[in-house]
Amino acid sequence: MKATMKDVAKLAGVGVGTVSRVINGVRVKDSTLKKVNQSIQELGYEPDIYARGMKTNRSNTIALIVPTIWHPFFSEFGFHVEKELKALGYKIFLCNSTGDPAVEDEYIQMIKQNKVDGIIGITYTDIDKSVSSDIPFVSIDRHFTSKVTIVAADSKQGGEIAFNELNKRGCQHFAFVGTHQDKESETKNRRIYFEKSARRAGKKISILDFEEPIIDFENQVQKFFIDNPTIDGLFGINDFLAMDVMKELEKLGKRIPEDIQVIGFDGVKLSEEREYLMTTIRQPLETMAKVAVEQIMNAINGDPIDYKTIIPVTFIEGSTTKN
Amino acid sequence: MKATMKDVAKLAGVGVGTVSRVINGVRVKDSTLKKVNQSIQELGYEPDIYARGMKTNRSNTIALIVPTIWHPFFSEFGFHVEKELKALGYKIFLCNSTGDPAVEDEYIQMIKQNKVDGIIGITYTDIDKSVSSDIPFVSIDRHFTSKVTIVAADSKQGGEIAFNELNKRGCQHFAFVGTHQDKESETKNRRIYFEKSARRAGKKISILDFEEPIIDFENQVQKFFIDNPTIDGLFGINDFLAMDVMKELEKLGKRIPEDIQVIGFDGVKLSEEREYLMTTIRQPLETMAKVAVEQIMNAINGDPIDYKTIIPVTFIEGSTTKN
DNA sequence: CTGAAAGCGCTAACAT
């Protein structure tokens, strides 16, 4: 049978309150501290966090909601979030929403029933409607109408950098390839400010912005580049899409970076020790995770929070641009 | 204030026991069922899983321990495990051990304190010593001395297939590049049976098996291929290592698959909808996840379990072999 | 079929 606080108290010859104090680091007399600790050792006592939760109404658990942990962008983010939270003594429920609102609702219900202290989520549905306003929620990238805290990489800056770096490398005809949904998200600024920068510089620019879900990707991409044969600088809304486009470019006999230079977005790596896949704008996922955790902690503790944190991105030079 | 079972009982004019029965799907009179459900609706009542856990000593939570969720092999596995578990009403604690025994111990402690019902783990330390024998543990790939359940892909078959496929494609001088630790793991069979198959067929074979951690990888790989210039068929212990070797091969001016054909292991994909990176032996991660979950459920429910399940692998043809 | 009541192991308020 597992030892309880009562057992420890009896063995140490003290009251349960004193054991509780020891467990929670409240000052007690040195001699009693010694006695209690010894009894804890002797019995192999482990506190029951559920019982504690009953009293405190806290679980020290955060739910991490991502579309799919399989994708390296989310798995890297998840890795960092878990690391930060663990250091603070928090556990993390992994939730793969698959972008399905019904699934998200199930998770929300689970969260309500399990005393989950807060949510860190990357989601593009109107999840804010189901999550009651009293549970702290930090959203990545996506804006919500209500007062949900948002943390995001600086997509505006990213779009501008992408243009500048391509421009610096001699590109004359710029292109953007992306995808979007109707939701308000920081992501959109990648296209907007890339385009703005090009126009401001008086450069030619062509846009291929898919509405999700994408249909007939191959043909549309090929047609786009056949219709615009002078394109020599491409900015993709994320690394994977940029890679998919490059594959089509290859089929068209275009060489990279000789004929077309390509910059992606995200700075995805396939694991901590691997390299970036291409020239890209890196999202500072580790910092974003840190800030997200910081904000959720502030919210949990009733401290003031920043409703919006935008974090600078960095340019990563790879093999898909010249120089 | 959140509604409790008592509130529901009062509103419905029944006892709390009856509400509990309704929640748990125990038969009650139709008329009372209706009353209770209506009160639940009206109050927006959500059961408190912690309170339930206090009584039942169950949390419906499983801990998933992986070295790092960042790596696509583990993140794909985690994705599938979470999906299976969710369908059964289980939650999942994400644990990144980073391969550090000290970190694993912290997780074990957390697990003991949080009524975690079982562990699914990919770990190469002697974790079995810390985890008390009464908590169900399913291990992936790694053998333990004690009676821990193990689920693994068929590395023996994988090694044989790798040889056969390279042989079929005309290779004459075979090579294996891998890494290993001293722990007993299914993984080792990849080398053993690849080598065995080659010897049995009377083919020349060279082995480069690194002890972890790897030092001076580049030089050692280059030296290996310079010393063995006739190698024309390579089997890598996993996809990423195979890719790293290919990079060195490129530096040596070797073309793939023209000069050297390469087969990896794992069948890593960067997300559900993406393609395999190379010719490879795919581990059936989805099936492995299913079996792992099945076994853990059996263990939790006290049903008989299989102490060892080896699951067939499949050959995936990619661009790093001829044909 | 259902109400009443006894805890599960802990924390926190109240005494001393």
Place this chain on the structure above:
DNA sequence: ATGTTAGCGCTTTCAG
């Protein structure tokens, strides 16, 4: 500084 005690919200006998 520390012992005592009242619950937290639920499940589960035990009666009826």
